[in-house]
Structure formats: C-alpha cells, structure tokens
Amino acid sequence: MTTVLASLNQALHRCLAENDLVFLLGEDVLDPYGGAFKVSRGLSSQYPGRVLTTPISEAGIVGVAAGMALRGMRPVVEIMFGDFLTLAADQIINHLAKYRWMYNEQVRVPVIIRTPMGGRRGYGPTHSQTLEKHFLGAPGLQVLAPTTAGNPGALLSSAILDAEDPTLFIENKLQYLEPVLDGENRGEFEIQELGETFSYRLTVNGAPPAVLTLAAYGYMADLARKAMLSLAYEDEIFTELVIPTRLAPLEISPILDSARKTGQLLVIEEGALTLGWGAEVLARLAETDRLHLRNCRRLAGKDTPIPASGPLEDATLPGVTDIQDTVRKMLQP
Amino acid sequence: MSIKTTQAPGKADHLEGAPENQAETWYRGMKRIRVFEETVLENFPRGIFFGTTHTYIGQEANAVGILSQLTPPDVVFSNHRCHGHFLAYGGSMHALFAELMGRATGVCGGRGGSQHLHWRNFYSNGIQGGIVPTATGMALAEKFRQTGAATVVFLGDGTLGEGVVYEALNMASLWQAPILFVLENNRIAQTTPINLAVAGSLTGRFSAFNIPVIELDSSDVQEIHPVAQTLLGEIRHGNGPQALVLHTCRFGPHSKGDDTRRSEELEQLRRTRDPVLIHAPRLDPERRAAIDAEVAQEVAGAFTRALADPYPNPLDEART
Ligand SMILES: Cc1ncc(C[n+]2csc(CCOP(=O)(O)OP(=O)(O)O)c2C)c(N)n1
Ligand SMILES: [Mg+2]
Numbered sequence: 001m002t003t004v005l006a007s008l009n010q011a012l013h014r015c016l017a018e019n020d021l022v023f024l025l026g027e028d029v030l031d032p033y034g035g036a037f038k039v040s041r042g043l044s045s046q047y048p049g050r051v052l053t054t055p056i057s058e059a060g061i062v063g064v065a066a067g068m069a070l071r072g073m074r075p076v077v078e079i080m081f082g083d084f085l086t087l088a089a090d091q092i093i094n095h096l097a098k099y100r101w102m103y104n105e106q107v108r109v110p111v112i113i114r115t116p117m118g119g120r121r122g123y124g125p126t127h128s129q130t131l132e133k134h135f136l137g138a139p140g141l142q143v144l145a146p147t148t149a150g151n152p153g154a155l156l157s158s159a160i161l162d163a164e165d166p167t168l169f170i171e172n173k174l175q176y177l178e179p180v181l182d183g184e185n186r187g188e189f190e191i192q193e194l195g196e197t198f199s200y201r202l203t204v205n206g207a208p209p210a211v212l213t214l215a216a217y218g219y220m221a222d223l224a225r226k227a228m229l230s231l232a233y234e235d236e237i238f239t240e241l242v243i244p245t246r247l248a249p250l251e252i253s254p255i256l257d258s259a260r261k262t263g264q265l266l267v268i269e270e271g272a273l274t275l276g277w278g279a280e281v282l283a284r285l286a287e288t289d290r291l292h293l294r295n296c297r298r299l300a301g302k303d304t305p306i307p308a309s310g311p312l313e314d315a316t317l318p319g320v321t322d323i324q325d326t327v328r329k330m331l332q333p
Numbered sequence: 334m335s336i337k338t339t340q341a342p343g344k345a346d347h348l349e350g351a352p353e354n355q356a357e358t359w360y361r362g363m364k365r366i367r368v369f370e371e372t373v374l375e376n377f378p379r380g381i382f383f384g385t386t387h388t389y390i391g392q393e394a395n396a397v398g399i400l401s402q403l404t405p406p407d408v409v410f411s412n413h414r415c416h417g418h419f420l421a422y423g424g425s426m427h428a429l430f431a432e433l434m435g436r437a438t439g440v441c442g443g444r445g446g447s448q449h450l451h452w453r454n455f456y457s458n459g460i461q462g463g464i465v466p467t468a469t470g471m472a473l474a475e476k477f478r479q480t481g482a483a484t485v486v487f488l489g490d491g492t493l494g495e496g497v498v499y500e501a502l503n504m505a506s507l508w509q510a511p512i513l514f515v516l517e518n519n520r521i522a523q524t525t526p527i528n529l530a531v532a533g534s535l536t537g538r539f540s541a542f543n544i545p546v547i548e549l550d551s552s553d554v555q556e557i558h559p560v561a562q563t564l565l566g567e568i569r570h571g572n573g574p575q576a577l578v579l580h581t582c583r584f585g586p587h588s589k590g591d592d593t594r595r596s597e598e599l600e601q602l603r604r605t606r607d608p609v610l611i612h613a614p615r616l617d618p619e620r621r622a623a624i625d626a627e628v629a630q631e632v633a634g635a636f637t638r639a640l641a642d643p644y645p646n647p648l649d650e651a652r653t
Pocket of ligand 1: 414459460461488489490492519522523583587
C-alpha cells in the first residue's frame with residue numbers, strides 16, 4: 001500500500017534524480033526533519049546542493065523560484081501551510097502567472113508550488129484553510145490537486161518535469177495518509193480515467209446506473225467516495241463521483257457529461273462556499289445549452305473562519321455524513 | 334580602460350573620421366535616452382500612446398554608466414522607469430516606441446506597454462519591489478549553471494517600503510547570488526519625498542545583510558562607470574551580491590504632468606545635475622553636434638516608423 005505522502009515523496013526523489021535543473025526550496029525542508037509534513041524527507045541528504053532550506057519568506061522564495069525558472073531551471077517550492085499562500089499572492093498573480101503572456105510568449109515559468117491545505121486537525125483559523133479558490137481564475141496559472149483515484153506522484157512529477165506554466169499543486173494534510181487506490185486497494189470501486197481531461201470517474205463496483213453525480217477534488221473526493229459507499233449499501237442510492245485533478249484551467253466536460261446522464265449534481269468542496277470552485281462549476285452548467293438538471297447543490301465549508309475545537313471544526317467543514325444527508329435530501333420526492 | 338559593450342543600435346560609428354571614443358559613446362547613449370523620453374512626453378497629449386509612462390530624464394548617466402559594460406550573458410531586471418535601462422541595454426528604440434503605442438511590432442507585441450518589457454536578457458515589471466526576488470533567483474540560476482553572468486536589478490527609493498525587497502536581500506546574501514542591486518535614489522517616489530517614506534540609512538539596508546555597498550552622489554557617467562565596474566568585477570570574481578546607492582535626480586514628472594515639486598527646485602537640479610550637460614564639454618564640439626543630429630534623426634525615424642506600424646489583431650490574440 002502506497003500512501004499519498006509516499007507517492008509524492010517518491011516523485012520528488014525521481015524528479016531530482018532525473019533532471020539536474022530541478023531544485024527544491026522551502027522552509028525546514030532539510031533532513032532529518034524533511035518539511036513540516038515530511039513530503040520532502042530524504043531529499044536534502046540525496047541532493048544536498050539542490051535542496052535549499054529557506055528563510056520564512058513565502059513571497060521571496062516564490063519570487064526566487066520564478067527567477068530561476070525564467071533562466072532555465074525547474075524549481076519546486078514547498079509552502080509549509082496552504083494558508084501562507086496569501087503572502088506569495090502578489091508573486092504568483094503579478095509575476096509568475098504574468099511573465100509568459102505579458103512578454104508575448106517569449107518565456108516560460110515552470111515553477112511548481114506545492115502546499116497542503118485543509119482542516120480537521122484542530123490547527124485553528126490560520127492553519128486549516130482551503131484557499132485555492134482565490135487562485136482559480138488567475139490567467140496563466142495552473143492549479144492541480146492530486147487524487148487517490150489517480151497517481152498523485154505521477155501528477156506531481158509530470159508537472160515538475162514538463163509543465164510550461166506556474167503551477168499550484170494543492171495537497172491536503174489528511175489526504176497524505178490515505179492509500180492510493182492502485183490495484184489491490186481499489187476494493188469496492190471502479191475507477192475510470194477520463195482521457196486528456198485530468199479527471200477520474202468513480203462508481204461502486206457492480207452498482208446499477210447512477211442517479212446523481214458527485215463532483216469533488218482532493219481529500220474531499222476521498223470523503224465523497226466514503227459517502228458513496230454508505231449511500232450505496234445503506235440507502236441503495238447509487239451515485240458516481242467525478243474527480244478533477246486540474247482545477248485551472250477548468251475542464252468542465254467530465255462533470256457535464258456525468259450530470260447530463262444522471263440529471264442531478266452535488267458539488268462538494270472543503271473551501272468556504274461563497275464564490276468557490278463549485279460556484280464556477282454550476283455557472284458553467286447553467287450556461288450550457290439544452291442541459292436541464294433536475295437538481296444541483298453545493299456543499300462546502302461554512303463562510304466563517306475555521307475553529308480549533310473539534311466539535312466546532314466538524315460543524316464548519318463538510319464531512320461524510322453531510323454528504324450523505326445532502327444527497328438523501330436531494331433525492332426526496 | 335577596456336570595456337565590453339552590448340551592441341546598441343545607433344551606437345555604431347556613423348561619425349566621419351576617427352571611430353567613436355568612449356566619451357562619445359556615453360554621450361550618444363545618454364542623448365538617445367533624453368531625446369526619446371522628451372519625444373514621449375511631447376507627444377503624449379496626442380493620444381498616440383496607451384496607458385502612462387515614467388521617463389528617465391535626469392537619470393541617464395546611471396543606465397549608461399552601468400549597463401554599457403555588461404556582456405551578452407548578463408541579465409537586467411528593471412522597474413517601471415525602464416525606458417532608459419532598456420535603451421542603454423541595447424534595446425531597439427523603434428520597438429520601444431511601438432510598444433508604448435501598442436503596436437504589433439512593439440517589444441512585447443503591445444501586450445506589456447511601457448512597464449513590461451522583455452528582450453534578450455532584459456526584463457521589466459511594474460510592481461514595486463516584486464522584481465527583486467525574481468532577479469535574485471535569476472542570479473542564482475546563472476550561478477548554478479555556471480554561466481559567469483552577472484544580474485543587475487534596479488530599484489527606487491520609494492520601493493524600499495516593500496517588504497519583499499528585504500526577503501530578497503537576505504536570500505541573495507545567504508546564497509551569495511551574483512547580483513548588483515542598484516538603488517536609484519532620486520529622493521522622491523511619485524509625489525512623496527524621501528523624508529516622508531524612508532526612515533534610517535539607505536546603505537545600512539544593504540550592509541545589514543552583509544552586502545557590500547558603495548554610495549555615490551553623482552550624475553556624471555564618468556564617475557558612475559568605474560564604480561559600477563568595480564562592483565561588477567567583485568560579482569564576476571565570485572564575491573557575491575553587491576549594492577550601489579546612486580543619489581540622482583528626476584527632472585521630469587513621475588509620469589506625466591504630475592510633478593508637485595517647486596519649479597525653482599527643478600530648475601536648480603537641471604542646472605547642476607544634468608548628466609548630458611555635465612558630460613557634453615568633454616566632447617569635441619563638432620563631433621558632439623554631429624551626434625546630436627544623428628540622434629535627433631534616429632529618434633524621429635523610429636517614432637515615425639512605429640506610428641505607421643499596425644496594431645495587433647485581437648483575433649490572433651483570441652487564438653493563443
Ligand atoms: C506595488 C506597487 N505599489 C505602487 C505602485 C505605484 N507606483 C509606481 S512608481 C511609484 C513610485 C516609485 O518610487 P521609487 O521607487 O522611488 O522610483 P522612482 O519612480 O522614483 O524611479 C509608485 C508608488 C506600483 N507600481 N507598485
Ligand atoms: Mg524615487
């Protein structure tokens with residue numbers, strides 16, 4: 001069994017081994033610590049000259065990485081907590097995401113910024129957020145989120161080795177511990193990779209046709225698939241789950257195709273509800289000609305800061321039972 | 334003194350007789366910037382330029398003194414006040430006019446405008462301070478790839494208010510980036526005089542990070558050039574980042590017609606601190622007049638050509 005954490009860590013090892021121009025910059029990334037969530041463990045021992053532990057300067061290191069990329073290198077930046085991306089927002093939006101376009105396609109800026117988002121660990125308001133929605137829709141920026149239904153390490157390594165554009169790689173603190181659903185771990189699920197769309201479709205093995213589409217990414221997709229199983233076994237409600245791994249640029253067709261088939265859609269995200277990813281997904285569907293969905297809903301984090309106390313935090317972020325409840329409600333006659 | 338120069342268009346030896354000497358080359362370099370910028374300001378009211386502009390009038394000796402000694406692999410990152418840097422680097426005057434006019438033939442095809450240029454190893458961006466980490470990263474990349482290139486980044490006094498500048502200075506020093514920080518202190522930021530926005534020491538900002546710094550109060554290219562040469566030499570010898578604090582004068586408005594300084598103050602600056610006037614007497618008057626005539630012709634030609642160039646096609650844009 002490979003966890004998401006191991007898959008990402010192995011990918012970083014592979015990338016540093018494969019290409020001398022790959023560099024890693026981040027706070028506290030040196031061994032034996034290997035980064036706050038250990039994704040970078042072992043790298044500084046193996047590639048000492050190319051793994052830089054940095055000052056606490058999120059904007060600065062993202063900017064330095066941009067300069068490296070403009071001059072031919074392929075830097076990877078680890079931002080310790082996703083919450084700290086706000087400090088690098090100017091660099092990301094006004095610098096990294098701009099250079100290629102504003103210099104009239106004369107340059108490329110292949111910087112990969114990896115960072116863990118997400119709550120459910122009691123870290124409180126400034127260390128638990130899911131903030132990528134603020135970066136979706138910045139032209140020139142690619143946003144990826146790995147899934148256990150795919151290959152997290154492969155998604156990361158292809159970005160590091162081949163991406164042409166700056167990329168936010170959104171991880172999740174709890175997803176690190178999830179097993180990747182390869183071969184023997186697939187258990188109850190049938191997983192279909194949807195071609196060039198960076199998306200996956202999950203159904204419960206042997207289930208009848210789905211009556212409702214779930215759409216979720218990252219760790220939320222892991223919670224959604226758990227909800228899917230209980231809905232199937234306890235309520236005999238059969239759903240299918242669409243999991244995009246590229247959030248920007250947004251490829252709507254996998255969600256659209258599934259929703260067209262089932263006629264009902266629930267979009268689930270951990271980030272705060274208002275003006276989030278789900279809002280854009282539903283807007284795209286609303287603008288699609290001749291698509292008549294019976295029912296669409298969003299389930300998301302509350303529009304409040306995230307509390308530290310367990311019971312309060314649970315009530316703030318969407319969980320497995322919230323998904324089940326929402327689906328049941330949507331299906332009530 | 335032997336110096337290598339980038340091949341600036343218009344810097345060729347058009348003059349009759351002996352080839353252009355260094356004093357003449359510097360003069361031509363500064364004069365090209367001066368006349369270019371005056372032409373921009375004069376013609377702005379005609380509505381032929383998009384957006385705004387920040388002219389380099391009064392600061393020409395900085396760009397020419399420093400950038401005339403770069404070698405082709407060297408890298409330059411400039412800020413909003415980038416026209417002079419771009420021309421001194423060797424960028425095309427016609428392409429710069431065309432960029433300001435939003436033409437397809439502009440430096441960046443009209444996408445960037447006045448503050449967003451890229452050509453060869455020259456880059457600029459209009460976000461104060463944000464370029465400093467980028468430039469630092471570029472210098473580190475050159476160091477890692479062992480190209481021997483030096484990186485030069487320009488910042489103004491007002492930009493010292495941006496925190497990311499200090500993040501970059503810290504990392505440049507920690508990792509010994511081969512970079513020259515040039516602080517062009519014209520004592521004003523838009524309309525804010527330095528005493529209202531910058532506390533403490535200018536040089537201390539660099540020395541606090543163990544970055545050697547030289548301070549120079551001069552508008553004389555002949556004084557600026559050797560100091561920059563010393564600092565670039567340190568960088569090329571692997572002695573890490575260096576800084577140059579250049580006290581200088583902005584003669585023109587911040588952008589257009591937005592100067593809040595007293596006119597007597599400006600006249601006084603123009604009398605005592607004009608880089609072109611300071612340097613002009615070192616040239617043979619006849620050769621100087623010939624350079625003036627050639628520069629006037631070059632600028633007029635570039636301007637007219639750019640004005641006749643086509644706009645980019647929005648349909649092409651939609652396809653990218
Ligand atoms: C982040 C940011 N804030 C504000 C501005 C607007 N602005 C452009 S130039 C400028 C003044 C800069 O002053 P200084 O750094 O001294 O450079 P100078 O204009 O004197 O060359 C300001 C405030 C900007 N471009 N970027
Ligand atoms: Mg200033």
